[in-house]
Amino acid sequence: MNPANPTPRLPTQAQQPYPLLKEMQEIRKVMTDLSTEVVGLRKDLRDKKTFGISDQVAKGVMISYLLLGAIVFVLQVISR
Numbered sequence: 001m002n003p004a005n006p007t008p009r010l011p012t013q014a015q016q017p018y019p020l021l022k023e024m025q026e027i028r029k030v031m032t033d034l035s036t037e038v039v040g041l042r043k044d045l046r047d048k049k050t051f052g053i054s055d056q057v058a059k060g061v062m063i064s065y066l067l068l069g070a071i072v073f074v075l076q077v078i079s080r
């Protein structure tokens with residue numbers, strides 16, 4: 001006996017759009033953060049500000065972290 005209005009089935013992972021919109025929005029957010037940081041560094045270099053070694057290390061670590069996060073996230077999306 002079939003019901004008059006069957007409940008819709010949830011799409012399986014294979015049926016979902018690839019990559020998901022939410023994941024693409026997260027990638028865009030990370031890349032925007034990275035772009036902002038790089039623009040700030042370029043501005044500082046153009047203005048020839050002198051940095052203490054701790055400032056240089058902190059900015060390098062932040063950029064490395066953002067790049068690593070973006071790469072890991074993209075690899076997770078691809079591996080699905």
